Amino acid sequence: MKFIVSSSALLKHLQQINGVINANTVLPILEDFLFEIEDKKLTVVATDLETVMGVQMDVESKTDGKICIPARILMDSLKNISDQPLTFNIDKNFSVEITSDNGKYKMMGENPDNFPKAPEADDANNFTVTSSALLNGINKTLFAVSNDDLRPAMTGIFFELSKNAVQFVATDAHRLVRYKRTDATNANADSFIVPKKPLNLLKNALPDNDDEITVSYNNNHFFVTHGETRLSCRLIDARFPDYKVVIPADNPYKLTVNRTDFQSALRRINIFSNKSTNQVVLSINGSELQLTAQDVDFSSEGNERMNCEYDGEDLQIAFNAKFLIELLNASESENVVVELSTPNKAGIIKPTEKEENEELLMLVMPLMLNV
Amino acid sequence: MVQPITYIAHFDLDSFFYSVEVLNNPELAGKAVIVGGSRERGVVTTCSYEARKFGVHSAMPMKKAVELCPHAILVRGSHGQYGKFSKWVTDIIASKAPKFQKASIDEFYLDLTGMDKFFNPFQWTIELRQLIMDETRLPISFGLASNKLVAKIATDEAKPNGYLFIQHGKEKDFLAPLPVKKIPGVGTHTLSVLNEMGIELIGDILRLPKNELENRLGKWGLELWDKAQGLHHSTVSEWREAKSISTENTFETNTNDVEFLLSELIRMTERVAFELRQDEKLAGCIAVKIRYPNFETTSKQTTIDYTFRDDEFIPVAKDLFHQLYKKGTPVRLLGVRLSDFANITMQGNLFDDVSRKSNLYKAIDNIKLKYGKNYLAKGRSIK
Secondary structure, rough: EEEEHHHHHHHHHHHHHHHHOOOOOOHHHHHHHEEEEOOOOOEEEEEOOOOOEEEEOOOOOOEEEEEEEHHHHHHHHHHOOOOOEEEEEOOOOEEEEEEEOOOEEEEEOHEEEEHOOOOOOOOOOEEEEEEEHHHHHHHHHHHHHHOOOOHEEEEEEEEEEEOOOEEEEEEEOOOOEEEEEEOOOOOOEEEEEEEEEHHHHHHOOOOOOEEEEEEOOOHHHHHHEEEEEEEEEOOOOOOOOOOHHHHHOOOEEEEEHHHHHHHHHEEEOOOOOHHHHHHHEEEEOEEEEEEEEEEHOOEEEEEEEEEEEOOOOOOEEEEHHHHHHHHHOOOOOOOEEEEEEOOOOOEEEEEOOOOOOHHHHHHEEEEEEOO | OOOOOOEEEEEEEEOOOHHHHHHHHHHHHHOOOOEEOOOOOOOEEEEEEHHHOOOOOOOOOHHHHHHHHOOOEEEEEOOOHHHHHHHHHHHHHHHOOOEEEEOHHHHHEEEEOHHOOOOHHHHHHHHHHHHHHHHHHHEEEEEEOHHHHHHHHHHHHHHHHHEEEOOOOOHHHHOOEEEEHHHOOOOHHHHHHHHHHHOEEHHHHHHHOHHHHHHHOOOHHHHHHHHHEEEEEOOOOOOOOOOOOEEEEEEEEEEHHHHHHHHHHHHHHHHHHHHHHHHOEEEEEEEEEEOOOOOOEEEEEEEEEEEEHHHHHHHHHHHHHHHHOOOOOOOEEEEEEEEEEOOOEEOOOEOOOHHHHHHHHHHHHHHHHHHHHOOOOHHHHHH
């Protein structure tokens, strides 16, 4: 097997899928890329057994064939080779020889037949969304996903489909984000949980444009193909918590603030908060919002006042400032409305203006003092 | 600016656990008494001076101690009692001393620097010692010197039931005739290296060039050379809040019974969580420790959301245990530790009613406080 490929093009493609490979894998072959040539098309695949990601590119080649090449050494060498055509020569014993203008490099590949097979999209359902819609769905919710392995259901994004709509829901039990798109064609009532890692990879591979993307899924797997890139992963086999019942139906008090001003104030105040709780107290009196934080251990404190619109009784409520800052990041609107009730019940954050076809709802639980 | 003359006093309660036992049971006075764990596997926590004459010392395996001093009365320590007496002594010192550090349950450093303008520090310390002994009826010794190191060694020389003041400038004269093992940090390894070099007394160290000691012992050699001269710069750092709460249990016999180990783990987790709630803290980190019969000790910790609840600690502790435990291997010791404390501010949970659970734990703790820590436990941990 022999092929010629541009060094920079190969590196660019490999960088898209390199993130799949774990640093410490059980099976040595999982440290390899699978190279497969069929009719001058090179497909490179990486897997960690949960996530499989592949890219395709054109190469010059007279024959078809496949080989497993160690990812680390290949990436390291490509990063240090200037842009030029590289010739790959692979012999029967899986020995790989790369010829460049500068010289020859040799490494040991592995038998491609031992590379794990990618899951097939059997019995798959599918729906279509734009690339930017899917990208937004991931970007606006992924940060709220839990890292707690003891609660696997929360370690991914919950895809909740209904007639021509898809909702992306993520929570770590302290906050929750739900982002709804009403422009998903062919969607029907269904749901599944996709783990964090493949979504992170997808986020970096998808363009922010109107390209149509077909998302497929069956009982166990999730598949996305876009141009030369395809990704599949195992779904999280757990039941997502019944989040609808925890969304407060009527939080009577409504606080409207400028989103970026509020976020900047939180960032400044949070510097002076206790580092383990990031507690910031919001005191709302009439049309004035006061933010205070303190760290008793280091005798530091911060205090700011800002204007707001407020409809409700005077209230004092504490939040983890980090949570609020991250949530405010997920919105793009100029102003946000924070709906509150009592100091120990969840607050709702919503943008005041919204784009067509989308809907954003965020929930955050307060910090409770002296429970 | 002229450096003020420093005065550091080191107080040490004489065979503290034994003294407490004597207060509880006066018949023990004047007899050879060994306080410690079980006869088979425990170690000596302390012993009376009568038992020391037979070569018994603290940290010695109980088995060996009994061999050396077969007629000794063995007493199982009662930890709650010791804490109470220790706190009593701490309170007395806190009410008198301008700055002090509690180095352990029975050891205190006091920084008296500057007091010499108003009092005679030696006289003041003698009076403090008398006050402690009058109030608590516990014997205590002290050493007074220009730094912590010399003060500690002086206390050691003053014991039992005495005191010693090493005048400024006399540190070297005081240390020189003492055996090198009196310097804290000199253990069996250092001792054998030093003996090999022909060093027996602290004074011998000073006759060597500094770099020769460094060649043999590295950085520690330099430190040791300074210490031998009576130089030491560590300051008295004031008493601080506990940074972790832990408990561990060495089993009577090694066991690989996972059910039993898990029930022990739950019992210990409930115990540290109870302590945590009594301190009105939340913990953000939990660790599990396992020691195998060959003394190989492993531990694993993880960060968690700040909490004080048993039902949040226990699954994590079990998970850590399973990650850590080498299946089938007998276990000698199991331990649980909580750390990274925060003040009571609970992050609300969308799917779990936090305030209802905290009421539950308040009720549980009230029962434990009234009837004893072991009155109420999870079914799983009852044997």
